[in-house]
Amino acid sequence: MNTTTRRPLIAGNWKMNLDHLQSIAFLQKLEWALKDANHDYGAVEVAVFPPFTDLRSVQTLVSADKYEIAFGGQDLSAHDSGAYTGEISGAFLSALGAGYVIIGHSERRQYHGETDELVAAKVAAAHKHGLVPVICVGETAEDLEEHGPSAVPVAQLRTALGGAEQGKEVVVAYEPVWAIGSGQAATAEQAEQVCAALRPVVAELLGEEAGESTRVLYGGSVKSGNIAGFMRQPNVDGALVGGASLQLEEFSAIVRYQKHVV
Ligand code: 13P
Helix, strand or coil, X not given: CCCCCCCCXXXXXXXXXXXXXXXXXXXXXXXXXXXXXXXXXXXXXEEEECCHHHHHHHHHHHHHCCCCCEEEECCCCCCCCCCCCCCCCHHHHHHCCCCEEEECCHHHHHHHCCCHHHHHHHHHHHHHCCCEXXXXXXXXXXXXXXXXXXXXXXXXXXXXXXXXXXXXXXXXXXXCHHHCCCCCCCCHHHHHHHHHHHHHHHHXXXXXXXXXXXXXXXXXXXXXXXXXXXXXXXXXXXXXXXXHHHCHHHHHHHHCHHHHCC
């Protein structure tokens, strides 16, 4: 069991799923399910990352009904404003009450050519606009074979944190590309090994205190059946959940992993 004082974070990355009406229905049901189960948000934080077009609806619901569920964007622009068709400023996310923003997800790196340098610029933009960046790092199956488990994620994080402001919060998400959407999660030991290698990078670049307080999440085929094993690891402080975050029962069971830790 993780015995540190870091508050675990279970985050649902909805990716390109649920329109704004579906997002309202889903979030209401999630909140009801967690309320029914007396979920203690102080013990385990919950955040969702809907598509941009849902964020206004999510914000309205969260603020009207005083949900304790946090939310954020799945990406942001490195720029503040201007002629950048299709991009979303961190200022806009902030104005909507978003607390977090995912940066450098492997799907952005793979399909949109995002480099470590762009990721660093986006981290800087997130901090500038008062958002907590959820910085995604992770190796492909080829990287794993060629460089071993932690070399690529460590190098990605080192560059990404170049954009971070000292004293401001970051969340790191270790998501091995080979484990995303594959049903083949890393083992808890594999996740721990890499998360334990990422923490000293945070300490080195943002200071000892940040190294201790920063939450490092695991992501990649997380389910209700494997979450407890990840959460028992000393350096895993939560999960970034894709597919299972769209299944109400599954996601609420993941959030409530403390109830089924054996
Ligand atoms: P899956 O949980 O569907 O493997 O996705 C993980 C992910 O990419 C979360 O950002």
